[in-house]
Amino acid sequence: MVTAPAETAILSLLLAESPLSRVELARRTGLSSTAVTKAARPLIDDGYLHELPPERTAPGAGRPVNPLSVTPDREFFVGVKISADTLYGTVCDLRSRPRFHASRPLGDRGPTAVCALIADLVDELLDAQPEFRSRTRHVGIAVSGDVDRPGGRVRYSVLPGWRDVPLAEIVARATGLSVSIANDVKALTVAEHWFGDGIGTEYFALVTIGAGIGSGIVVNGQLVDGAYGVAGEMGHISVDPAGPRCHCGSIGCVEAIASSDAILGTVRRATGHTDLDFDGTVRLARDGDPAAREAFARAGKAIGVGIANLVSLLGPERVVVTGEGLDTYDLFGVHIREAYAAHCFKAAAKCPLTLRPLPWEEWSRAAAVVSIQALFP
Amino acid sequence: MVTAPAETAILSLLLAESPLSRVELARRTGLSSTAVTKAARPLIDDGYLHELPPERTAPGAGRPVNPLSVTPDREFFVGVKISADTLYGTVCDLRSRPRFHASRPLGDRGPTAVCALIADLVDELLDAQPEFRSRTRHVGIAVSGDVDRPGGRVRYSVLPGWRDVPLAEIVARATGLSVSIANDVKALTVAEHWFGDGIGTEYFALVTIGAGIGSGIVVNGQLVDGAYGVAGEMGHISVDPAGPRCHCGSIGCVEAIASSDAILGTVRRATGHTDLDFDGTVRLARDGDPAAREAFARAGKAIGVGIANLVSLLGPERVVVTGEGLDTYDLFGVHIREAYAAHCFKAAAKCPLTLRPLPWEEWSRAAAVVSIQALFP
Numbered sequence: 001m002v003t004a005p006a007e008t009a010i011l012s013l014l015l016a017e018s019p020l021s022r023v024e025l026a027r028r029t030g031l032s033s034t035a036v037t038k039a040a041r042p043l044i045d046d047g048y049l050h051e052l053p054p055e056r057t058a059p060g061a062g063r064p065v066n067p068l069s070v071t072p073d074r075e076f077f078v079g080v081k082i083s084a085d086t087l088y089g090t091v092c093d094l095r096s097r098p099r100f101h102a103s104r105p106l107g108d109r110g111p112t113a114v115c116a117l118i119a120d121l122v123d124e125l126l127d128a129q130p131e132f133r134s135r136t137r138h139v140g141i142a143v144s145g146d147v148d149r150p151g152g153r154v155r156y157s158v159l160p161g162w163r164d165v166p167l168a169e170i171v172a173r174a175t176g177l178s179v180s181i182a183n184d185v186k187a188l189t190v191a192e193h194w195f196g197d198g199i200g201t202e203y204f205a206l207v208t209i210g211a212g213i214g215s216g217i218v219v220n221g222q223l224v225d226g227a228y229g230v231a232g233e234m235g236h237i238s239v240d241p242a243g244p245r246c247h248c249g250s251i252g253c254v255e256a257i258a259s260s261d262a263i264l265g266t267v268r269r270a271t272g273h274t275d276l277d278f279d280g281t282v283r284l285a286r287d288g289d290p291a292a293r294e295a296f297a298r299a300g301k302a303i304g305v306g307i308a309n310l311v312s313l314l315g316p317e318r319v320v321v322t323g324e325g326l327d328t329y330d331l332f333g334v335h336i337r338e339a340y341a342a343h344c345f346k347a348a349a350k351c352p353l354t355l356r357p358l359p360w361e362e363w364s365r366a367a368a369v370v371s372i373q374a375l376f377p
Numbered sequence: 378m379v380t381a382p383a384e385t386a387i388l389s390l391l392l393a394e395s396p397l398s399r400v401e402l403a404r405r406t407g408l409s410s411t412a413v414t415k416a417a418r419p420l421i422d423d424g425y426l427h428e429l430p431p432e433r434t435a436p437g438a439g440r441p442v443n444p445l446s447v448t449p450d451r452e453f454f455v456g457v458k459i460s461a462d463t464l465y466g467t468v469c470d471l472r473s474r475p476r477f478h479a480s481r482p483l484g485d486r487g488p489t490a491v492c493a494l495i496a497d498l499v500d501e502l503l504d505a506q507p508e509f510r511s512r513t514r515h516v517g518i519a520v521s522g523d524v525d526r527p528g529g530r531v532r533y534s535v536l537p538g539w540r541d542v543p544l545a546e547i548v549a550r551a552t553g554l555s556v557s558i559a560n561d562v563k564a565l566t567v568a569e570h571w572f573g574d575g576i577g578t579e580y581f582a583l584v585t586i587g588a589g590i591g592s593g594i595v596v597n598g599q600l601v602d603g604a605y606g607v608a609g610e611m612g613h614i615s616v617d618p619a620g621p622r623c624h625c626g627s628i629g630c631v632e633a634i635a636s637s638d639a640i641l642g643t644v645r646r647a648t649g650h651t652d653l654d655f656d657g658t659v660r661l662a663r664d665g666d667p668a669a670r671e672a673f674a675r676a677g678k679a680i681g682v683g684i685a686n687l688v689s690l691l692g693p694e695r696v697v698v699t700g701e702g703l704d705t706y707d708l709f710g711v712h713i714r715e716a717y718a719a720h721c722f723k724a725a726a727k728c729p730l731t732l733r734p735l736p737w738e739e740w741s742r743a744a745a746v747v748s749i750q751a752l753f754p
Contacts, residue, residue, distance in 0.1 A: 343627045
């Protein structure tokens, strides 16, 4: 646990950007050089940081400086992502680099069975290398739905029977490790902000498209959680009063127009093929079926307007778009981009959209980042 | 200028909530009692704080404590709001209590004439009491449009000729005072967050309705500025693909449906009365004209959806709705509330909407708060 503010400041910078010189660390943190050296000392003693050989910037430029770097193998972190049908697990080092992956298909998806399977998966991951077992103290778990992160409880998830489950406590008892949990989109947002496309940004957002549509938002360098635990619900902002009713009860939500289920429903109604599945819808659209193409176009437009609305309100520096919906980007990408460009307010439109396909292993890596964050209470 | 973090923490708390005991200050700031006492010392020496007589909470409850309180008259602050036709000026004390108001009608609205008139108005305000003149160092100016606060420049305002005006520098030269400037809605948001309905909230938003529609957003206790200087543009989030084109170039913006000009335009087209003005539109609606009533209903619905979208993304604890649009709240209030309730996502709907009519003097008071903030660089 790193509790001193100065230690927190330099370790969190070095996690993402090792090595850095002490001069650079002082400049970036606003600390004095003396304070940097003093804060680094216990981190070096504990093995989290090490000094690199001195380097001179220019001949005669003064005394040599020893850049500081994180020691990635000092500690390992396990991340588990619970998806609808699979547990994905990853062991990461301190710099969030994945070192080992494993997964388990989910049979019974109730809380008891899933928790037992998580303990099993964690065991397999830690068995992969002796140093994983001896140097891992933290597990992070990411799951979709309404997650009470400080309380360690899943208040609600779409998985059957997941209502107010004390997930952190159950898995901590089963594994003997310290457990942190987070909503999966928020976990991914934090991982991208700390270690990915969001590094160094004060304003950042990540949007996921596919079966569900959501977003995570970073403002002034911090994740937006909302006063009542709800924030970033880009899938549930209303963009069309003539749009369909959403499962949340509202009308014209982005998700009600643009989720894969919404697209499927639209194409089923338009074509009369009530037994069509989503893959069939994609094939129809790629084969040029006008109704299917139109459904994707409308979905793309709703997503583009949704992102533009988020950007006009929050002003992020960059937005990363990800999720399994990227698999059909050929069908709605141009509509997303056109609607985004047409609806962003003035200078907010400078914010680029970055497409970033993230395989499942990235979601479990993000869960591991949640546990790296547990170093900074 | 208050530069030590501990001094900043206790002074900013005491500005809003004097008096507070040292125990309470320690609890709220996370500082030790010793650190509170140490940080308070220079502020007491400088006359910003004073100690109240000791009070015992209960017989035998230990040594007596001296609560700390801000000394409101230690320093005064001038705020000026530039509206479309008038300059409003206010002198506030350290606790942001208005002590004197004055205003000037605007003739020539170009930057040179307005800056000269601001200097003139500041002079009148400082002349009102000798201690205003001797104890005022800071002026805050609030203006609508695109304001570069750190640079002290108005990049763009709707006033004629206001393009890239170094407003802070010009007024500083003319008055000899230190000048801070801010967008007017952001200034009002900060004033409400520090001294009004937003006190103590981490997530807060203020929405203005009327001639323009905008919002200011506070997340994790800080104003949202946006990476490119654009944020809080609730008036320019798109809520209807079949809606009218907005002056910003986009389609279906809340402002394009719900500003007073938008309502007027709708009623003119529906009734064929091309010379109707906004007051006439209001009279028609109050007299039961269906087209006029429908225009207000549609406007109210767009505002309600816009606020709901903001709330689903940001999760504020409270939203304050203000602006001259409240004058016609009887015509669209119920539609705002219904649309808000119908479109908020789940627990985010716990966020109450507070109506708060703010006369022009509150806008100049908010400008003064911008200059109080200048104490905390």
